[in-house]
Amino acid sequence: MTPYDDLPVDLLGEIAATGLDPRAVHDLVLRALEEDLPGGAEDATSAATIPAGATGTADIGARRPGTVAGLGIAALVFHVVAGDAVQVTGRVPDGTRVGPGDPVLTVVGPLRGLLTAERTALNLACHLSGVATATAAWVDALDGTSARVLDTRKTLPGLRALQKYAVRCGGGVNHRFGLADMAMVKDNHVIAAGGVVPALEAVRAAYPGLPVEVEVTDLDQLRALLDAGCERILLDNMSTATMTEAVAIRNRHPRGGAATLEASGGLTIERAREVAETGVDFISVGALTHSVVVLDLGLDLREDAGGSG
Known part of the structure; x- marks a missing residue:
């Protein structure tokens, strides 16, 4: 797992600008990943099915209408798992209203790392986007x-x-x-x-x-x-x-x-x-x-x- 001081400075600054403590977010991500990878274990499925060194591109998209939040935190999860081998592109700003099929974040990097990080990144982004969507409905x-x-x-x-x-x-x-x-x-x-x-x-x-x-x-x-x-x-x-x-x-x-x-x-x-x-x-x-x-x-x-x- 990537230590805090090796994470992208611009991403940490962006998280800080939202009013969140980036160190606290990093700690939260580590605790969440520990649930999937206790004691530094590896993702058995990805290790068995994906050749070492294989790279690729993955898109996170909306399955239904809503307002997104937490995409910067999702990006942080990928960086924590795969370090600077990951490139996050095409991320829409938090607070954006999206429809079914709309891409919200694209990530390029080692496939094992992308799929290891997938569920934690989605758990956070889906939940926070649910909060934002519910709030937007009241607004x-x-x-x-x-x-x-x-x-x-x-x-x-x-x-x-x-x-x-x-x-x-x-x-x-x-x-x-x-x-x-x-x-x-x-x-x-x-x-x-x-x-x-x-x-x-x-x-x-x-x-x-x-x-x-x-x-x-x-x-x-x-x-x-x-x-x-x-x-x-x-x-x-x-x-x-x-x-x-x-x-x-x-x-x-x-x-x-x-x-x-x-x-x-x-x-x-x-x-x-x-x-x-x-x-x-x-x-x-x-x-x-x-x-x-x-x-x-x-x-x-x-x-x-x-x-x-």
Whole structure:
């Protein structure tokens, strides 16, 4: 496996420019490959069927419509497996919308290496493209409104940074990354603190300057938080009519101009526009990451594969 310092500098820089940590991505790729090649084992099928030194070209293409993400990470997988013997060409930018049959990445190099890397590269690219595709569908549903779609912390363990990157590729907005960069007061915190305002004040006292959002389940809680100058309020599992009233209360309130409202809880894409038209600022959707369907991408060798290099 190719060590980090021997990977293409331009590819690592490109990954860093997305907001991802290229060293962390490299480590993730190594762990993923270890599942297929424990202890440095070799790909038995490729070693048995492909002559040493055989080279060729493979294309990754879309099997159905969607929005791609993670193609730079897929390219990294090929480089980790086969080093500088690999050349990645014809890669479309992450965030591109594609149709069935559209090529998204072409890779040239040793056939054993290409097929050894194939599944790990596709696992990552298919999953992240699925996240981007789901996000893009919500973005389309909200088109023409002022609402933006947010992700959540309902991510697969170890993949949060990649999944949140894929949400951005689909046109969505990232919510907090973890438990320390923003306080999120939920119903259990409210119970423990003795109310929404005491919970808000407790966070402000303990972590001055930290962004804080408070969940409400009724309009009385909303009014109390607006009186307290809360700037981020989550409307949990409210009906469309109640959310409409919540927006009106916010808009009339003398301190409401600084407050953003986020709709959350049991929302479906079929209701997306209806909810957005209430005037909420954000709609948070856990399904973007916790139950997404992959975008089907496949790798196919060209017929002239098998030459010697």
